Amino acid sequence: MKELFRLNVNGEDTDVAFEPYKTLLEVLREDLDLTGTKHGCELGECGACTVLLDGRPVMSCLYLAVEAQNKRIETVEGLADRGVPSALQTAFARTGGAQCGYCTPGVLMSATALLRENTHPSRDEIKEALAGNLCRCTGYIKIFDAVELAAVEITGPES
Amino acid sequence: MSSEKGTPLQSETSTFHAPSEPLAAHSSERTTQNFSVIGKRNLKYDWHAKLTGAAKYTDDLRLPRMIYGRLLRSPHPHARILRIDVSRARAMSGVFAVLTGKDLPIRYGILPSSQDETAMALEKVRYVGEAVAAVAAVDEWTAEEACNAIEVVYEPLQPVMSIDEALDPDSEKIHDWTKHANIQKNVLLEFGDLDEGFAEADRVFEDEYFFEGNTHVPMENHAALANWEPTGKVTVWSSTQTPHYLHRELARVLDLPPSRIRVIAPPVGGGFGGKSEAFSHELVAPVLSRLSGRPVLISLSREEVFYCHRGRHPVRMWIRTGVKSDGTITALDFKSTLDGGAYGSYGIATTYYTGALNTLPYRVPRYRFEGRRVFTNKPPCGPKRGHGTVQPRFAIEAHLDRIAGELGHDPAEMRKGMLVSPFSWTVNHLRVTSCGLPEAIDAVLERSGWREKHGHLPQGKGIGLACSVYLSGAGLPIYWNPMPHSGAQIKIDRGGGVTVYCGTSDIGQDSDSMLAYVVAEELGVDIGDIHLVTGDTSLAPVDLGSYSSRVTFMAGNAARQAASKLRAQLFQVAAARLDVPEARLGAAGGMIYDLEDTERQIPFAQAAQLAEAEFGTLGETGSYTPPKLAGPYKGSGVGPSPAYSFTCAVAEVDVDLETGILSIQKIWVAHDLGRALNPVVCEGQIEGGVYMGWAEAVIEEQVFRKGLHKQPSLLEYKIPTSLDMPDVDTTIIESIDPEGPFGAKEVGQGPLAPVIPAIANAVYDATGIRIDSTPIMADKVLRAIEMRRKQHAAAV
Structure with a gap:
């Protein structure tokens, strides 16, 4: 039986009815029509479903949606500001960091969290932060390049 | 056995001239300098959709009143189906339709020569994960429950799980039509007089290799959405690499005019060959839609994707090569045996591909190839990036490395002296046009510091090199037609x-x-x-x-x-x-x-x-339409391409002699792609190919235990993470092909192949040990190191 919950998604309070056993991934995709968040295993192995909860990357396939009440939920749809892509999204576009694009939303969320905490991550720190996001197309290289480029774009070159 | 003798061509003498007229009009006056788009680091067409979550993949699509389908799959690798009772499932609340194999009995297969599958199993199941029944229900949970309510009575049969078992005449037959044991196909091709070639040789070398199977693992699981309209038209959205072939297979299996069927491929979340033919869920979804009067979405789980497979064939290979003292090949004899899994899939083509490109990129004046594919009770193998050419390339390049070592040549210099010429023909009738391989070899030698490193690094550190070649499209279609x-x-x-x-x-x-x-x-x-x-x-x-x-x-x-x-x-x-x-x-x-x-x-x-x-x-x-290039022999349809790409890779490795753990320090790769239409995209394809190659070389294997897939999840089937990826140095070589669009050739598949033997050859440089099978895991390396220690101890 569905129940009504209030979730804060990408800065908006949204009232949504869903069965309380549903994962956050399912509610985002099936009840809120936010299909930008992907699923590659639904077992917490691939990271495609990564969203931010209060700024922290979380695999939404392992997280009950009811637990996300009173938390700030951020998905890939919230990264652009009224259609203007974030510096990270722009950097991905420039380096070709997305190929098939299926892991991309999860990668973008993990990297967004990283760049908020660490404005000039080293390549090793980038690798560490993205270790939970599997990509099968790029060999990760253009993803690393994108995160480094975004860091420079956001705060300028490290002095 | 279909034994065919092709007419040999003199590979060293038969050259032709590059067509003087480029293919399209208006291009002759333009050079690289005045392109406005080509060659520039432009944004991708779909960059915005893919970076904002707006791109709609198949499983993201929603139609009004859509319901969900699930497949019931076999838990047995080999069993007769004695009885299927769907009455309980059909009676469940929320269940709209239930299907079994009998409802869709028409056989199909991607190759006209192997129409051996049905949408769901009929009388037998032949691998764990084969579809047996299908359900459409109001939600996935109900569909799953209904699948569990279907009662299937099986009579288990002896599973056939290896090449050796499949070759055993006493083994249980997987398909009743195979003449000898479980051999699906034997092929034999011979070009020129091999005896003469071996007689001319200064040395003859013989080796055996084994390439383990592995699978694609696209991040997007397969999915299909079908909507059967009351007018009798049906639309199928599917994560497919081949909407046209799916269109044909749907028409065949649904027994519908193709004019009533529309197939749409939304953005596909990775394929690598694994979404190149029709799968059960794609064939079943439209029928469930017809029966239920609702759109039906079937989205596979990750485990099911491992059962779909159609990935890299395990291949056992034998190679015998006659060479002159400078390394030049006088004759090449090559045999392969492919473990095909339960059905034909692309397998006959794969079998030919384990032989077809072995006459490149080195001059091979006499060539013999014998290939065979066997059936086993495992998910069917098919095409994975580099389709059938990756396994023999591992064998040939490792073999050449040994030959160079024993003849006392630098493996890079020896290869450079043996390369085919641009605009020439091979002995098995492959037409080579542009070839930038000499430049590619020079680039990686220079950039990797090869000359200072090869043979000079300390024990446990090594560097290896290999070359490869790939098609820019098959010269012939899968089903014969002149269109x-x-x-x-x-x-x-x-x-x-x-x-x-x-x-x-x-x-x-x-x-x-x-x-x-x-x-x-x-x-x-x-x-x-x-x-x-x-x-x-x-x-x-x-x-x-x-x-x-x-x-x-x-x-x-x-x-x-x-x-x-x-x-x-x-x-x-x-x-x-x-x-x-x-x-x-x-x-x-x-x-x-x-x-x-x-x-x-x-x-x-x-x-x-x-x-x-x-x-x-x-x-x-x-x-x-590609030029007609097939040679005058049976099997000549596999191999010809309007142009070939060429790659050279160097790998530098560290081997821990105490643990056998292999770590890749860096990979240098140079790829001749004709012309880079956009260098950003091309680099991405090369890097992705290198990634997939080293993963196959070092960590990935699809193996089975007691008939069961040993690792049907991403936790167990390891693919590399960001932490595992070595540095890659990429060089683009532009040979400007006379027939490619603006001179372009392929880049998506070729760069994978040389990485694997380059790593194997680097392991030899580091340890003095030749690992003759993939993947090169620590236990294998350690066993080899220990074996050698014992041999040394015994010799002393």
Whole structure:
């Protein structure tokens, strides 16, 4: 039986009815029509479903949606500001960091969290932060390049 | 056994001249310098959709009143189905329809020569995970419960799980029609007199190798959404690399006119060969939709994707090579045995591919190939990136490394002295056009510091090299027909918008971007003015699909041809308006202008309006059909391509002699892709290929235990994470192919193959041990190190 919950998604309070056993991934995709968040295993192995909860990357396939009440939920749809892509999204576009694009939303969320905490991550720190996001197309290289480029774009070159 | 003797060609003497006329009109006057789009680091066509979550993959699609399908799959590797009772499932609340094999009994298969599958198993199951029944229900949970309520009574049969078991005449037959044990196919090809070749040789070398199977693991699981309309038309959206072949298979299995079926390939979340033929869920979903009167979505789980497989065949190989003292090959004898899994899939083609490209990139004047494929009770193998050529390339390049060592040659220099010439033919009738391999070898030697490192690094550190070759599209279609392999239509609207219609399926290789770049260059418009309609069998002309690295070459040429016809119309009216001869016009940046006085120009949109007034609605078509290149022998359809890409890779490794753990320090790769239409995209393809190659070399294997897949999840089947990825140094070599669109060849598959033997050869340089099978895991290396220690101890 569905129940009504209030979730804060990408800065908006949204009232949504869903069965309380549903994962956050399912509610985002099936009840809120936010299909930008992907699923590659639904077992917490691939990271495609990564969203931010209060700024922290979380695999939404392992997280009950009811637990996300009173938390700030951020998905890939919230990264652009009224259609203007974030510096990270722009950097991905420039380096070709997305190929098939299926892991991309999860990668973008993990990297967004990283760049908020660490404005000039080293390549090793980038690798560490993205270790939970599997990509099968790029060999990760253009993803690393994108995160480094975004860091420079956001705060300028490290002095 | 089908034994065929082909007419040998003299590979060293038969050369031909490059066609003097480039394929498309209007290109001869243009050089790299004055391209406005080609060769630039442009954004991808779909960058915004893929970076904002807006791109809709199949499983993201929602139709009103949509319901969900699930497949019940076999828990047995080999069993007779005695009885299926679906009555309990059918009676469940929320269940709309239940199907079993008997409801869809028509056999199909991607190759005309192996029509051996049904949408769901009929009398037997032949691998764990084979579909047995299907359910459509109000939600996935109910569908799953209904699957569990289906009662299937099996009589288990002895499973056949290895090549040796499959070759045993006493083994249980998987398919009753096989003549000898479980052998599906034997092929034998011979070119030239091998005895003479071996007699001419200074040395003869013989080796055996084994390449373990592995699978694609696209991040997007397969999914299909079907909507059967009351009018009798059906639309299937599917994460497929080959919408055209799915269209054909649906018509066959559903017994419907193809004119009533529409297949749409939305953006595909990775394929690598694993979504190149029809799967049970794609065939079942439309029937569930018809029975339920509702759209039906079937989205596979990750575990099910491991059962779909169609990945890299495990291959056992034997190689015997006669060489002169400088390494030059006098004769090559090669045998392969492929573990095909339970069904044919692309396997006969794969079998031929384990032989077809072995006469490249080195001169092979006499060649014999014997291949066979066996059935086993495992998910069917098929094409994975580099289809059937990756396994023999590992064998040949490791074998050559040994030969170079024993003859006392530098393995790179020896290879350089043996390369085929550009614009030449091989002994098995492959036509080579452009070839930038010498430049590729030089690039990686230089950049890796090969000369200082090879043979000079301390114990435990090593460097290895290998070369490879791949197709820019198969020269022949999968089903015989004389029609084009790719078609494109282009329409220009009055505002200057250009819409390109082409049946290509973008699987992340950026075929959409490729079409946009080619057309934007040809018409001189901004990429932002291009609109694409792709991957839709009703709206776009046929493109055979995203396999065999064919799309840039074939769809690119088709789109360019259509664009060049429109360009001619636009130039005709622009020339009249500007009072300039047509030959003096150029087009770039949304303007058509006088090349000698660039201020004399008119906007593209205005030229389009003038042209529409002159000629009527502006629309043209283009087609591409490869030249007829197949040699005069059976099996010659596999191997010919309008152009070949060439790659050289160097790998530097560290081997921990105490633990056997191998770590890759860096990989240098140079790839001859003809021309980089966009270097960003090309680098991405090369890096992705290198990634997949080293993963196959070092960590990935698809193995089975007691009939069960040992690791059908991402936790157990390890694919590399960001932490595992070694540094890669990429060099693009442009040989400008005379027939490719703007000179382009392939880049999506070729760069994978040389990485694997380069790593094996580096392990030898580091340890003095030749590992003759993949993957090169620590336990294997350690066993080899210990074995050698014991041998040394015994010898002392």
